Amino acid sequence: GAGVSQSPSNKVTEKGKDVELRCDPISGHTALYWYRQSLGQGLEFLIYFQGNSAPDKSGLPSDRFSAERTGGSVSTLTIQRTQQEDSAVYLCASSLSATGTTNEKLFFGSGTQLSVL
Amino acid sequence: GDSVTQMEGPVTLSEEACLTINCTYTATGYPSLFWYVQYPGEGLQLLLKATKADDKGSNKGFEATYRKETTSFHLEKGSVQVSDSAVYFCALRTNAGGTSYGKLTFGQGTILTVHP
Numbered sequence: 001g002a003g004v005s006q007s008p009s010n011k012v013t014e015k016g017k018d019v020e021l022r023c024d025p026i027s028g029h030t031a032l033y034w035y036r037q038s039l040g041q042g043l044e045f046l047i048y049f050q051g052n053s054a055p056d057k058s059g060l061p062s063d064r065f066s067a068e069r070t071g072g073s074v075s076t077l078t079i080q081r082t083q084q085e086d087s088a089v090y091l092c093a094s095s096l097s098a099t100g101t102t103n104e105k106l107f108f109g110s111g112t113q114l115s116v117l
Numbered sequence: 118g119d120s121v122t123q124m125e126g127p128v129t130l131s132e133e134a135c136l137t138i139n140c141t142y143t144a145t146g147y148p149s150l151f152w153y154v155q156y157p158g159e160g161l162q163l164l165l166k167a168t169k170a171d172d173k174g175s176n177k178g179f180e181a182t183y184r185k186e187t188t189s190f191h192l193e194k195g196s197v198q199v200s201d202s203a204v205y206f207c208a209l210r211t212n213a214g215g216t217s218y219g220k221l222t223f224g225q226g227t228i229l230t231v232h233p
Contacts, residue, residue, distance in 0.1 A: 004160065031219050042121075043161075043206065043223035056220060091161070095219055104210070104219050108153075108160040 002026075004109035006092050012115045013082055021077045021112045025094030032075050033106065034059075034067060037089040046090075049075060082116045089113050119144045123207050123224035130197055130231050138192040138227050140181075140207035148209040150174075150183050150190040151221065155204040164192075164205070197231045204228050 005024040013019050025032050034046040036059075045059040049069045060066070064082075069075040079086055093106040124139040142148065152164040152174070165174030170185035179194045190207060207224040 033219065035223075040225065042225035043208075043221075045220050045222070048220055093161075105163055106161075106219065106221070108162065110158070110160045 004092055004094055004107050006090075006109035006112050008112060009110065010113045010115075012117065014117055015084060016081055018078065018080045019082055019114065021079075021090050021114070023075045023077070023092030023094075023109060025073065025075070025092070026107055027073075028096065029094035029107070030072065030097050031095045032069060033093045033095075034075070034077050035091040035093065037091055037111070039088075043091065046077070079114075082114075084116050087114055087116045119148070119209060119211055119222045121207050121209055121222055121224035123205075123227050125225075125227070127228035127230060130229070132199055132231055132233050133196045134231075136192070136194040136197045136201075136229070138205055138207075138229070140190045140192065140224060142188050142190065142207075142209050144188075144209055144211055144222075146211060147185075148211050150181070151208040151210070152179070152181055152190070152192050153206040153208060153223075155206070155226075157203070161206065197229075199231050199233055202229055202231045 007022045032049040035043045037043050047067050048056040051072045052069050064080045067077045089111040091111045093108045095106050120143045122141050149168045151166045153161045154164045155161045165176040167174040167183035173182045181190050181192045204226045206226045208221045210221050
């Protein structure tokens with residue numbers, strides 16, 4: 001597609017349930033990032049993929065959070081046993097590569113609004 | 118660790134007014150600095166950037182100058198329009214190389230509303 005696509009755009013779930021959030025990056029982009037935007041908190045980095053590998057997972061807030069990327073393309077962020085504090089907008093971004101002044105530009109999706117009741 | 122602090126919003130202006138959104142940062146080394154904008158219903162998009170001290174980034178009438186001595190990157194526009202209404206995020210990337218190269222540290226965001 002023309003841009004970064006995320007699905008679903010909205011997800012309402014009950015506390016304790018597992019959720020999966022999907023990101024389709026721009027075709028050919030090797031680097032992929034997940035961020036979380038909480039009310040009043042700004043954007044927090046969660047995880048970075050280069051190809052199918054995740055060299056930087058330092059932002060994942062707990063072991064309930066995991067992510068994978070397959071075929072160097074689609075990525076899935078999974079939150080197990082969701083808690084109310086997980087409610088946020090989850091943003092995905094991709095870039096052509098992770099290095100180089102020009103290629104580092106991040107393109108963001110519109111995000112998934114997650115609400116945990 | 119790295120951090121970015123933006124002036125608290127929301128900011129409400131009349132059309133053609135001057136805009137300044139303050140941004141200061143704390144980082145090791147010499148980071149690259151960015152302003153991202155999020156228009157209603159859209160994803161974040163890069164507005165402008167500066168990669169070294171004294172560089173000025175500019176786009177769509179907005180400007181920001183990388184000031185190393187004051188660790189600041191304030192966003193300015195001389196005459197705002199209703200279409201500039203959006204959330205603005207200041208961000209930095211530490212140029213340490215390696216696997217964290219594209220990782221950004223964001224400020225909290227500033228909501229700007231421009232009235233006709």
